[in-house]
Amino acid sequence: MLGLVAMVIFLQGCTSRPTETTVNREDPMHVRSEALKRLLNVFGIEDPPHSLHHVKQPPQYMIDLYNTVAGADGVTKDPDLLEGNTVRSFFDKVHSDQMYFLFNLSTVTKNEKILTAELHLFKLKPRPTETAYFKRHHFCQISVYLVLDKKKMQLPEGRKMLSSKLVPMHSSGWEVFSITQAVRAWNDESHNHGILVTVRNLGGGQADTNIIRFASGKDHHESKQPMLVLFTDDGRRGVVSMSNQPDGLPFAISNEHYAPTPNRTRTARALQEDGHTSCQRHPLYVDFEEIGWSGWIISPRGYNAYHCKGSCPFPLGQNMRPTNHATVQSIINALKLTQGVNSPCCVPDKLFTINLLYFDDDENVVLKQYDDMVAGSCGCH
Ligand SMILES: *[C@@H]1O[C@H](CO)[C@@H](O)[C@H](O)[C@H]1NC(C)=O
Ligand SMILES: *[C@@H]1O[C@H](CO)[C@@H](O)[C@H](O)[C@H]1NC(C)=O
Numbered sequence: 001m002l003g004l005v006a007m008v009i010f011l012q013g014c015t016s017r018p019t020e021t022t023v024n025r026e027d028p029m030h031v032r033s034e035a036l037k038r039l040l041n042v043f044g045i046e047d048p049p050h051s052l053h054h055v056k057q058p059p060q061y062m063i064d065l066y067n068t069v070a071g072a073d074g075v076t077k078d079p080d081l082l083e084g085n086t087v088r089s090f091f092d093k094v095h096s097d098q099m100y101f102l103f104n105l106s107t108v109t110k111n112e113k114i115l116t117a118e119l120h121l122f123k124l125k126p127r128p129t130e131t132a133y134f135k136r137h138h139f140c141q142i143s144v145y146l147v148l149d150k151k152k153m154q155l156p157e158g159r160k161m162l163s164s165k166l167v168p169m170h171s172s173g174w175e176v177f178s179i180t181q182a183v184r185a186w187n188d189e190s191h192n193h194g195i196l197v198t199v200r201n202l203g204g205g206q207a208d209t210n211i212i213r214f215a216s217g218k219d220h221h222e223s224k225q226p227m228l229v230l231f232t233d234d235g236r237r238g239v240v241s242m243s244n245q246p247d248g249l250p251f252a253i254s255n256e257h258y259a260p261t262p263n264r265t266r267t268a269r270a271l272q273e274d275g276h277t278s279c280q281r282h283p284l285y286v287d288f289e290e291i292g293w294s295g296w297i298i299s300p301r302g303y304n305a306y307h308c309k310g311s312c313p314f315p316l317g318q319n320m321r322p323t324n325h326a327t328v329q330s331i332i333n334a335l336k337l338t339q340g341v342n343s344p345c346c347v348p349d350k351l352f353t354i355n356l357l358y359f360d361d362d363e364n365v366v367l368k369q370y371d372d373m374v375a376g377s378c379g380c381h
Helices: 002-010 028-042 059-071 129-134 180-185 262-273 325-333
Strands: 085-093 114-122 138-145 159-168 173-178 195-201 226-232 278-280 285-287 297-299 302-304 308-309 347-357 365-380
Touching: 002 138, 059 085, 059 297, 059 347, 059 365, 114 180, 114 195, 138 173, 138 180, 173 278, 278 347, 278 365, 302 365, 308 365
Parallel strands: none
Antiparallel strands: 085 226, 085 365, 114 173, 114 226, 138 159, 138 195, 278 308, 285 302, 297 347, 347 365
């Protein structure tokens, strides 16, 4: 916990003071709650989810998706895998016997841009007794409709086709339908009248629903529940990637021109031997269990954010990954040309994205990516 507070303070930078003084540093409980509030803010969450019952297992699809985009430490493996930075899953709320589904999307925030929405249905194996039926029919047509008027949803005017496809009668497993249009139409909750699914024979007749069956939220294992998966982007981005300066010295300035006096060199070395190591990356494990968030964060259990510590003594070598600006500042500082110029700061100069898989307030499972969470390397800036 102390490490966490230290991290929040540390983020303020190596020379500037925190601008806000609302944190009463005398009262540790106040510091703790203020620090946790700010950390939640970093994760884009207003209140930590409460009243989680957690009988539910996270959907396997979301776990697989998390494992595809994130490594064991939560760090993004391939930034191009997801178009946006948020994936939300929703379970059907009505558990109707007809193929009618209602999803409550109230947890989607206003600033989230809807990229894609999918309906995931688990098709069950047909009962083996119905072999005569399969001699006549090999495929069925599954159609997904946006319901415009629930009372008329069985009629053409009460619904609008979203997607349709042919599926082999005998198949079993997940079928995925695009319903992006529907979710965009539901920007106002009052417009959400649900989704209707119909199954027809190729002849056009209604297929026997005793034969073509889908898992429902009511009668089947929760791992096969109908699910809506929503891919969005909340527009939150980290600092636009820091310039990838080629290592080394800029234009005409070369450290040799400003060779330090032997004394100063000795002093710098002595300092380093005293334990003031030069700028480098050190571990900083953020443990969600310790913070008290392990109840709603599914993965990872914590992550190594790393932190940058150490001096940026003159002359800055290439291993310090200095910016041109830092090199000049270091020189001015060493020459004492101007009063009050500090030596450059040891800060992260490459930051990685992490992924969180968590339960939101409505017990939906969300996968979210956060930019600039892990220090990839440190440099003198
Ligand atoms: C959707 O969920 C929210 C929060 O859980 C709830 O306040 C709201 O009444 C729900 N809407 C419907 C239509 O059930
Ligand atoms: C080194 O510093 C000492 C005082 O600390 C000074 O007397 C001496 O002249 C300096 N030597 C050089 C080479 O600058």
